[in-house]
Amino acid sequence: MAGRRTNLALLALLLAALVSGFTSFALGTKATMAVVIGHGVVSLGIILLAPWKTGVARRSIRRRGWKQTVSFALVALTGVALLTGVLQVSGLVTEVGPVTIMQIHVGSGIGAVVAVLAHTIMRPVKVHRVDLSRRNLLRGAALLGLAGTAYLALNRVWDLLDAPGAKRRFTGSHEVGSEDPMRFPTTQWLNDRVPLLDPDSFQVRVLDGDYTSREIAAFGDSINATLDCTGGWFTTQNWQGASLDRFIKDGVGRSILVRSVTGYWRRFPIDQAERLLLATHIAGEPLTRGHGSPVRLVAPGRRGFWWVKWVDTVTIDEVPPWWQPPLPTA
Numbered sequence: 001m002a003g004r005r006t007n008l009a010l011l012a013l014l015l016a017a018l019v020s021g022f023t024s025f026a027l028g029t030k031a032t033m034a035v036v037i038g039h040g041v042v043s044l045g046i047i048l049l050a051p052w053k054t055g056v057a058r059r060s061i062r063r064r065g066w067k068q069t070v071s072f073a074l075v076a077l078t079g080v081a082l083l084t085g086v087l088q089v090s091g092l093v094t095e096v097g098p099v100t101i102m103q104i105h106v107g108s109g110i111g112a113v114v115a116v117l118a119h120t121i122m123r124p125v126k127v128h129r130v131d132l133s134r135r136n137l138l139r140g141a142a143l144l145g146l147a148g149t150a151y152l153a154l155n156r157v158w159d160l161l162d163a164p165g166a167k168r169r170f171t172g173s174h175e176v177g178s179e180d181p182m183r184f185p186t187t188q189w190l191n192d193r194v195p196l197l198d199p200d201s202f203q204v205r206v207l208d209g210d211y212t213s214r215e216i217a218a219f220g221d222s223i224n225a226t227l228d229c230t231g232g233w234f235t236t237q238n239w240q241g242a243s244l245d246r247f248i249k250d251g252v253g254r255s256i257l258v259r260s261v262t263g264y265w266r267r268f269p270i271d272q273a274e275r276l277l278l279a280t281h282i283a284g285e286p287l288t289r290g291h292g293s294p295v296r297l298v299a300p301g302r303r304g305f306w307w308v309k310w311v312d313t314v315t316i317d318e319v320p321p322w323w324q325p326p327l328p329t330a
Contacts, residue, residue: 014112020035185229
């Protein structure tokens with residue numbers, strides 16, 4: 001009975017970690033802070049349950065076959081996800097070879113979810129009324145309370161060590177190269193590639209007009225905005241170019257569709273035009289190719305995957321702004 005309840009608790013915590021991790025990965029507003037904290041607490045709850053799960057595992061260690069393989073894979077992937085999560089928060093280790101700690105964390109987390117689903121299908125655990133008894137609910141609350149205390153203690157450790165994790169943003173990201181455009185990383189989403197474009201001749205189609213990067217820069221708009229990348233870092237820069245509301249006068253349409261020459265795209269509410277900037281420069285210097293030259297989008301308050309690079313076209317249509325994948329698919 002105790003083993004079954006342990007499995008149920010682990011399943012609930014893993015699902016909570018998945019939901020909170022996805023939400024904190026996708027959102028960039030200050031409301032994300034509560035989700036990030038929740039993600040950390042449930043992850044530590046999984047660690048605290050490990051001794052009980054070890055006892056359950058010992059009783060079934062003699063089983064053979066692919067079911068056991070799935071179980072071991074689940075343990076390994078969960079362990080990697082937890083370890084890389086702690087390393088990401090601390091900021092002490094950010095890369096392992098060509099990949100970042102955050103990439104390993106996300107990849108192992110997704111793998112663990114797949115393993116959980118397979119494990120649940122193979123060994124389904126039914127929820128009984130007794131599982132929701134007052135005693136068990138109090139036990140669950142105590143576990144989360146202990147995990148919350150451990151979360152606060154870890155943050156205190158980062159403070160005492162003066163580790164990078166003590167200065168992380170509300171999304172959990174670490175600062176890199178703020179006010180220094182040459183220092184912050186150049187990253188792409190999934191299989192996106194840096195195109196070779198001529199800044200002098202390339203033109204961006206904005207509604208019914210074509211503009212070179214020089215013409216866009218001549219508008220002289222600027223904004224201090226923070227690019228918060230899902231890779232686990234953020235940078236605050238002064239971006240210059242043209243605000244989109246200069247081109248969108250009548251407000252006709254429901255959403256703004258911004259496309260890249262690579263085919264990458266994102267859709268925004270029409271009433272956010274004044275917050276969006278077509279940027280050609282950072283801190284008075286032209287964008288580099290890796291940072292989106294000739295023209296990129298600046299979308300304050302949104303995670304980095306909304307900041308479309310190498311903008312090719314900007315159009316308005318009647319499609320609602322929510323009609324798109326929550327994360328880009330390519």
